[in-house]
Amino acid sequence: MSKIKISAVSYTNTKPFIYGIMHSAIIDKIELSLDIPSDCAAKLIANQVDIGLIPVAAIPDVPDANIVADYCIGSVGAVNSVFIFSNVEVSEIKTVKLDLQSRTSNNLAKVLLKFHWKKEVEFTTDAGAVTDAIVLIGDRTFGKQKEYAFSYDMGQEWMNFTGLPFVYAAWVANKPIPQAFIVEFNKALSLGLSSRALVLKELPERDDIDLEDYLLHKLDFELSDSKRKALDLFLSYIARL
Numbered sequence: 001m002s003k004i005k006i007s008a009v010s011y012t013n014t015k016p017f018i019y020g021i022m023h024s025a026i027i028d029k030i031e032l033s034l035d036i037p038s039d040c041a042a043k044l045i046a047n048q049v050d051i052g053l054i055p056v057a058a059i060p061d062v063p064d065a066n067i068v069a070d071y072c073i074g075s076v077g078a079v080n081s082v083f084i085f086s087n088v089e090v091s092e093i094k095t096v097k098l099d100l101q102s103r104t105s106n107n108l109a110k111v112l113l114k115f116h117w118k119k120e121v122e123f124t125t126d127a128g129a130v131t132d133a134i135v136l137i138g139d140r141t142f143g144k145q146k147e148y149a150f151s152y153d154m155g156q157e158w159m160n161f162t163g164l165p166f167v168y169a170a171w172v173a174n175k176p177i178p179q180a181f182i183v184e185f186n187k188a189l190s191l192g193l194s195s196r197a198l199v200l201k202e203l204p205e206r207d208d209i210d211l212e213d214y215l216l217h218k219l220d221f222e223l224s225d226s227k228r229k230a231l232d233l234f235l236s237y238i239a240r241l
């Protein structure tokens with residue numbers, strides 16, 4: 001059988017999943033690439049891979065998309081790596097620079113600004129633009145809060161807005177995947193999550209983030225019913241932007 005091609009996020013948030021895959025026999029059935037989230041989505045949409053850990057905002061763009069895993073990149077409230085950073089209060093924000101590596105959080109910023117904070121603002125993807133605020137995700141946010149007067153954790157703001165947890169990325173296939181593979185894949189992901197103490201030992205020490213708190217408490221990896229509800233609600237807000 002030819003290998004199943006998988007693109008997964010290259011950030012620290014995905015290390016437990018990668019550990020589980022690498023320490024399971026399923027690794028021999030997989031061709032794995034690690035990519036920035038926007039590229040995970042682009043590869044799945046272009047059918048360069050069969051499964052991607054993709055930003056959920058890209059799901060409507062994936063032909064025949066179906067979620068194949070019981071796990072995700074999510075949070076119940078603050079996530080500590082998905083921010084709007086600004087030197088003015090949100091009520092004063094007029095321009096926002098989006099993060100080219102993101103699909104979900106760029107849309108989450110748009111949804112929160114329009115429907116939660118009820119503001120009309122201008123967005124740009126021009127990396128050189130000077131704006132009131134920026135969206136930033138992943139490891140590049142570690143230690144960045146001290147550089148800005150205001151840091152809005154979008155997992156927390158989504159919770160304030162809806163009372164729900166949030167799903168940033170999910171394991172999505174663009175074609176039917178054999179059930180036996182899906183079962184084995186879920187077991188590998190679960191192994192990774194239960195090995196987080198070992199994953200932490202393998203990660204380089206850093207003083208700009210508490211990685212134990214991040215991987216064990218801020219990130220929340222179960223694709224629960226309330227997260228699925230949040231996902232549907234988020235996609236319905238995106239459709240109204």
Ligand SMILES: C=C(O[C@@H]1C=C(C(=O)O)C=C[C@H]1O)C(=O)O
Nearest residue numbers: 037055081102103104105138168
């Ligand atoms: C929590 C995070 O979730 C992510 C955010 C994504 C996005 O904004 O498109 C995509 C994948 C995840 O890595 C993070 O990257 O910090």
